[in-house]
Amino acid sequence: MxxxxxxxxxxxxxxxxxxxxxxxxxxxxxxxxxxxxxxxxxxxxxxxxxxMLGYVPDTSWDLQVGFVKPYLLLGDANRTRFIWVSHILNVAFGVENVFPDLFIYKTVSILDHPDTDLLQYMQDCCDFIQQKGVVLVHCNAGVSRAPAVVIGYLMSCDGQPFEDALSAVKSARPASSPNPGFLEQLRNYKPPTMNGSFFCSGVFCVLKLLSNGAVLFSSNSTSIITQ
Known part of the structure; x- marks a missing residue:
């Protein structure tokens, strides 16, 4: 043997x-x-x-609309025809802007990976959200990247602590689940300040966005709600 x-x-x-x-x-x-x-x-x-998507598509309909703030909403991406949206922030990777003639787009390509440096994109995203108009933020499924950006926005512009911002987003949209790497980065995030105040104070943001539009985020590619 x-x-x-x-x-x-x-x-x-x-x-x-x-x-x-x-x-x-x-x-x-x-x-x-x-x-x-x-x-x-x-x-x-x-x-x-x-x-040829390069990712697993989510083909299920998502009709839930969540209210984070009077000016900040979360929900599905299939109602642009019915509710006016002027700006779209696309934070997906490799997803084209489908309606360039109808909306003002900004593309910030973020990989949904724990090692991706989310915070390097935060200032750019916040600056775009603060423009006049109704802003829709979307990724592929509205589960990880878009919620993470909105959480960072609440921390930056509304001065909310991480846990409060996360709770607000998850309460408004239970499907929200940023990947562990994004959560850790946001947990340790120290928003930039100016003269001891956040670069965009909560009151200023509320007044500006209430008078000029709303902030939204979504799952696939189009819209929802106005103020």
Whole structure:
């Protein structure tokens, strides 16, 4: 009887079963890697263009609208036709702006990954939200990135502590669940200040946004609500 060492030493790679690995890039491109012995073959995996998303799509309807503040709302992205929205903040990665002729867009491409530096984008997002108009913030599913940005906005412009901002967002939209890395960054976030005050005081933001529009965020790509 052969010892285990002898069996390992005498084992041939040609006896291994052929294995296939499908790899999907962020752009949605798919390839198939096939190993046979020590040889690897790489071929394109034909995928219909409409399915080349690079992520798992959420195709379920989300009709919930949550009120964080009189000027800050959360909800689904399917009501732009019925309620006026003027600005859209797109914080998804690789999602195009579908209606450039209808809205003022700003794209801040954020990867939904715990190691992504969320805070480097916060000032840019807050500046856009404070523009005149009704602002919709969306990512892919309205679960991680968009809620994280709104939490950061509440901390920056409303002076809310992390726990209060998180509670406000989750109460308004229970599906909100920023990834662990975003939560840790926001928990340690120290919003920039000017003369001892937040760069946008809560009262100033409320008055400005109540008079000029509302802030929203959503799940897929279009809208909701006005003040």
């Amino acid at each position: 052969q010892s285990l060492t002898q069996e390992i030493q005498s084992f041939s790679r040609t006896r291994l079963r052929k294995q296939c690995t499908r790899v999907t890039s962020l752009s949605g491109r798919r390839i198939i890697e096939t190993w046979k012995g020590s040889t690897i073959t790489v071929v394109e995996d034909p995928v219909p263009p409409e399915k």
